Amino acid sequence: MVYDMIGDMVSEIKKLKMEKEAVVLAHNYQIGAVQDLADFVGDSLGLSYEARKTDKKMIVFCGVDFMAETAKIINPDKIVLLPNKYAQCPMAAMIDANSLTLFKKEHPDAAVVSYVNTTAEVKALSDVCCTSANAIKIVKEIPQEEVIFVPDVNLALYVQRFVKNKKIYPWPGYCYTHKGIKPDVIKELRNGYPDAPVVVHPECTPELIDIADKVSSTEGMIKYCRENDSHTFIIATETGMIHRLKKEIPDKDFIEIPNAICAAQKHVRLEDLYRSLVEEIYEVKIPDEIIDKARIPIDRMLEIGRGE
Ligand code: SF4
Incomplete structure (x- = not known):
């Protein structure tokens, strides 16, 4: 009986995707059932590329808040949905626009490289974004010799191992x-x-x-x-x-690895994806002026491209 219900929901989701002209993107950390229903599964950079390429009217982003926000920034005219509003990355919440503004004052000559795991407001204050796939390449290629890297201290320290000729100032955020x-x-x-x-x-x-x-x-x-x-x-x-x-x-x-589970990513269940398509929730809304500013560092990242 339970299996029939799940089977029905899977069929309904497939049907709704067609009816609503929606593309479903799923991050690699989503539950298997959601990954299996997605049109594309990938990391945040791969999904950013898919978000940019799509001609569908609606993007349903099965991931966490900053990923759906990034898709919206790249596709401001499309409807972007995050199926569960509680799917919020704790690391992205570890830095906000005010803190970054103060940090920038401490290092006025440094370029700001923000990991995509940041809010739209933080991206709007950044020079270029990066992902874990291209962080080394991005930091190497920007002209500045000093770099503010937010929010992940561990990724910043990893990048510093490969970029000896630049000084990186990490923000002390982390992925739990x-x-x-x-x-x-x-x-x-x-x-x-x-x-x-x-x-x-x-x-x-x-x-x-x-x-x-x-x-x-x-x-x-x-x-x-x-x-x-x-x-x-x-x-x-x-x-x-x-x-x-x-x-x-x-x-x-x-x-x-036992217990290496991100609770934020696991918020999106099949029923959330189904409800998201039916009710068109939760729509990502970002003020136009933030979109315009946040798009610049994302576009720079997409131009520099993939790393390893
Ligand atoms: S907490 Fe870690 S694993 Fe979870 S979404 Fe944020 S960065 Fe990714």
């Missing part, structure tokens, strides 16, 4: 999901899977990065696991990524 992955857990998993490379997201702490076999954005993880000769991989990022990896590389095994 990645910060919570401890070296002891990796050591324990390595005992069970001694031949498995450990693949680590750059939002993890420097201690974890030091013991990684590969540090990579989520899209980079797929490429690495596909091309590497190993059969089993320990994946140090949010557990939703395992669904995507298993689907794309079905002949290999992926070991998840």
Whole structure:
């Protein structure tokens, strides 16, 4: 009975997508059932590109608040929906426009590079955006020698390892999901899977990065696991990524990190996606002047393009 209800909901969602001329984008950390119904699944950069390319009238963004906001900034004339209003990234909330304005005064010669995990207001005060896939490339390519990097201190410290000729001033924000992955857990998993490379997201702490076999954005993880000769991989990022990896590389095994779960991403359930399409909620609204300003650093990022 329950399975029939889920099957009905899946059919209804497929039908509504057609009727409403909607494209459904899902981040790699979404639950498997939502990923399976999306037109595109990816990281925030890949989904930014899809948001820019789409000719659909409506974008339903199964992810968190800043991702849907980014899609709206890129597509101001389209309806952009976030299926659950509580899907809000705690890291993005760790810096606001006032704090960034004060930080900029402390470092007046520095360019502001903001991770896409920021609010539209913070983007509007930034020179260029980046994702974990292209952060090193972006910081290398901008002309300024001093860089304010917000909000993720761990990504900033990771980038600094590769850009020795520039001074990075990090904001002390962090992703609790990645910060919570401890070296002891990796050591324990390595005992069970001694031949498995450990693949680590750059939002993890420097201690974890030091013991990684590969540090990579989520899209980079797929490429690495596909091309590497190993059969089993320990994946140090949010557990939703395992669904995507298993689907794309079905002949290999992926070991998840216990409890590496982002509660914000898990707010979007099938029923939220269904209700979002029916009621056209929750529509992302951003003032025009913020859209105009926030679009500049996003466009700069999209011009510089993908990293590794
Ligand atoms: S995984 Fe971390 S950065 Fe991503 S949405 Fe969750 S809290 Fe934010």
